[in-house]
Amino acid sequence: MKHVKTALSLFAISLLLLGGCGEKKDEPSVYYLNFKPEAAKTWEAIAEAYTAETGVKVKILTAASGNYEQTLKAEIAKRDAPTLFQINGPVGYKIWKYYCEDLSETNLYSWLLDPNMAVKDESGVYGIPYVVEGYGIIYNNAIMEKYFSLSSKGTSYKSMDEVNNFKKLKEVVEDMTKHKSELGIEGVFASTSFSSGEDWRWQTHLANLPIYYEFTDKGISDSDTINFTYADNYRNIFDLYLNNSCTAKKDLASKTVNDSMAEFALGKVAMVQNGNWAWGQVSSTSGNVVKEEDIRFLPIYTGMSGEENQGLCTGTENYICVNSMASDADKQASIDFIEWVYSSDIGKDYVTNSLGFISPFNTFTEAESPSDPLAKEVLSYMSNESLTSVSWNFTAFPSQQFKDDFGSTLLEYCKGEIDWNTVTSRVRDEWAEEKAAQ
Numbered sequence: 001m002k003h004v005k006t007a008l009s010l011f012a013i014s015l016l017l018l019g020g021c022g023e024k025k026d027e028p029s030v031y032y033l034n035f036k037p038e039a040a041k042t043w044e045a046i047a048e049a050y051t052a053e054t055g056v057k058v059k060i061l062t063a064a065s066g067n068y069e070q071t072l073k074a075e076i077a078k079r080d081a082p083t084l085f086q087i088n089g090p091v092g093y094k095i096w097k098y099y100c101e102d103l104s105e106t107n108l109y110s111w112l113l114d115p116n117m118a119v120k121d122e123s124g125v126y127g128i129p130y131v132v133e134g135y136g137i138i139y140n141n142a143i144m145e146k147y148f149s150l151s152s153k154g155t156s157y158k159s160m161d162e163v164n165n166f167k168k169l170k171e172v173v174e175d176m177t178k179h180k181s182e183l184g185i186e187g188v189f190a191s192t193s194f195s196s197g198e199d200w201r202w203q204t205h206l207a208n209l210p211i212y213y214e215f216t217d218k219g220i221s222d223s224d225t226i227n228f229t230y231a232d233n234y235r236n237i238f239d240l241y242l243n244n245s246c247t248a249k250k251d252l253a254s255k256t257v258n259d260s261m262a263e264f265a266l267g268k269v270a271m272v273q274n275g276n277w278a279w280g281q282v283s284s285t286s287g288n289v290v291k292e293e294d295i296r297f298l299p300i301y302t303g304m305s306g307e308e309n310q311g312l313c314t315g316t317e318n319y320i321c322v323n324s325m326a327s328d329a330d331k332q333a334s335i336d337f338i339e340w341v342y343s344s345d346i347g348k349d350y351v352t353n354s355l356g357f358i359s360p361f362n363t364f365t366e367a368e369s370p371s372d373p374l375a376k377e378v379l380s381y382m383s384n385e386s387l388t389s390v391s392w393n394f395t396a397f398p399s400q401q402f403k404d405d406f407g408s409t410l411l412e413y414c415k416g417e418i419d420w421n422t423v424t425s426r427v428r429d430e431w432a433e434e435k436a437a438q
Contacts, residue, residue: 027057028333033075033082034062035318038281042354049346056333065257066197069400072096076323083326083334087127088317089395090222093119094438100126101322101331108320108339111361119319127319130342131357134312134378134389135205135275137298140290143270146183147176154178164308166236166301176270177244183270187246190260190272192238194252194414199407201257201273202238207406208313208394209302210234215393222396224435231424233302241273242414249414265290273300276374280356283372297377299390311381315392316360398434405430 034043040062047058061082063071068086075082076099087093093100103109104125112118112128119127144160147153154175163169176188193199210230215221217229242249246269257274258281264272265285272278276297282290299310322334341347343363351357352364356372358379369379381387397403409426412418 028327028329030056030058030084030330030334030337031080031082032058032060032084032334032337033068033072033086034060035068035086036277037062037065038277039355042350045354046341046347046350049350050337050340053346054336054340056337058337064197066200066404069095081323081325083323083330084338085321085323087119087319087321089127089319090119091396091398091438092319093121093127096321097121097126099321099323099325101324102126103128103322103335106335106339108335108342108361111342111363113360113362117316117360127321129316129318129360130320130338131318131355132314132316132360132378133275133277133318133358134297134314134381135273136300136312137271137273138264138278138374139271139296139298140264140267140294141296142291142294143183143185143267147172147179147270150179150182152179152182160296160298163298164301166303166307169298169301170236170240173240173244173271184267185246185270186263186268188244188270189241189246190263190269191245191247191255192241192252192414193255193257193260194407194411195254195256198256199410200403202410203403203407204394204397205275205313206234206238206273206300207397207403208392209237209300209390211396212313212390212393213304215396221393225432226428228424228428228431230302230304231420231427233304235420235423236303237300238410245269249416252414253411261285271298276358276370276372276378277356279372279374292373295373295377297374297381299381299387309387311384311387311389312378313392314378314382314389315395317392317395398431398438402430402434 034040043060047060050056050058072085087096102124108128109118109125117129118125141160148158155171157163157168157172163172173188176183180187192202210228210233211226214226214229246263247255260272261278261281262285263269265282265288267289282288297312299312301307320338322331341351342359342361348364348368351359352368352370356370356375358370358375382389406427409423413420413423
């Protein structure tokens with residue numbers, strides 16, 4: 001597969017020469033390049049509220065799904081460059097380190113519940129996490145209860161409390177597919193979205209599981225090469241999604257995440273893989289039939305030994321950075337803005353009740369925890385001492401190019417154009433190639 005390789009240090013230097021530093025202004029302002037398309041309207045509302053209170057102008061630009069890096073590259077080279085942007089962890093920091101201001105002396109850093117979560121380089125702090133999130137298999141318990149009450153069902157399980165590994169999940173899902181007309185659903189799982197830029201649930205989030213277990217075996221957090229030891233475990237759950245979906249494999253290339261979430265919200269399916277941020281998409285869907293008390297999380301089981309004690313995938317890839325090339329006034333304005341978001345009553349209300357974020361800062365009281373049901377589910381799983389959360393190791397993935405290529409390879413597999421051995425070998429080879437390219 002042909003790759004376009006980028007010499008990162010040369011890229012950074014070229015941006016500096018292009019004049020990425022901000023244009024001198026009479027008044028300080030903030031320009032935030034938002035990573036989350038589903039949160040665009042909320043960030044715009046936050047910006048308006050902050051301007052109304054302080055008079056400081058705040059511009060919000062939201063990158064299209066899967067295009068954040070490309071958008072940041074384009075915007076950072078402009079004179080009016082973003083003053084606030086995001087990196088996805090240590091790998092992102094390697095790319096953008098020349099544009100990351102040291103935030104070690106900020107209140108924002110001092111407020112972190114776990115300072116070790118920050119992206120650090122020697123004594124400096126260059127990326128601060130602004131949300132803790134969790135993802136897994138979201139299910140509609142109303143549909144599940146309907147299934148468990150069927151006299152004709154082919155399993156002995158009586159509730160989702162008994163489904164705690166892949167073997168049991170597979171039995172339930174495949175039996176539900178046989179009874180989908182009785183359950184009033186079009187499939188058990190929502191569409192496995194593969195429209196352009198919409199495959200991140202598979203090439204990043206789902207791919208995290210085999211990498212997490214491989215890294216855990218080796219006692220590492222990053223590697224220049226991988227064995228893809230648990231590729232077949234990945235295939236277990238991926239095939240379960242594909243074979244019990246509401247959409248034929250040949251049609252997946254046109255499906256988006258919004259399509260998947262709408263299918264779930266409208267009761268056409270019982271399950272969908274996504275994170276706690278998805279409640280806003282579900283609840284705002286016209287015709288939504290999923291009640292708050294019925295939306296639940298299940299860990300992503302893949303057939304690993306001991307997975308009965310596995311929790312949700314919990315962590316973050318969302319680290320706020322301040323553009324070191326901005327003017328001093330704009331840098332301070334940006335710090336003031338993001339600190340206002342996470343400390344003021346108005347800002348915290350947006351964070352908790354509109355963005356649905358689980359905050360990593362000590363400025364939030366227990367009463368200010370998220371009220372949405374999926375965030376509550378994440379907190380419940382995190383507080384269950386009998387379960388081990390799956391950390392977010394995809395922040396160590398080599399590049400966006402690696403993830404894009406992984407997604408393209410998975411789509412070829414869906415279409416029956418390549419076999420699983422080809423998928424496995426490509427992933428191993430391209431990981432090594434992209435790591436070397438860094």
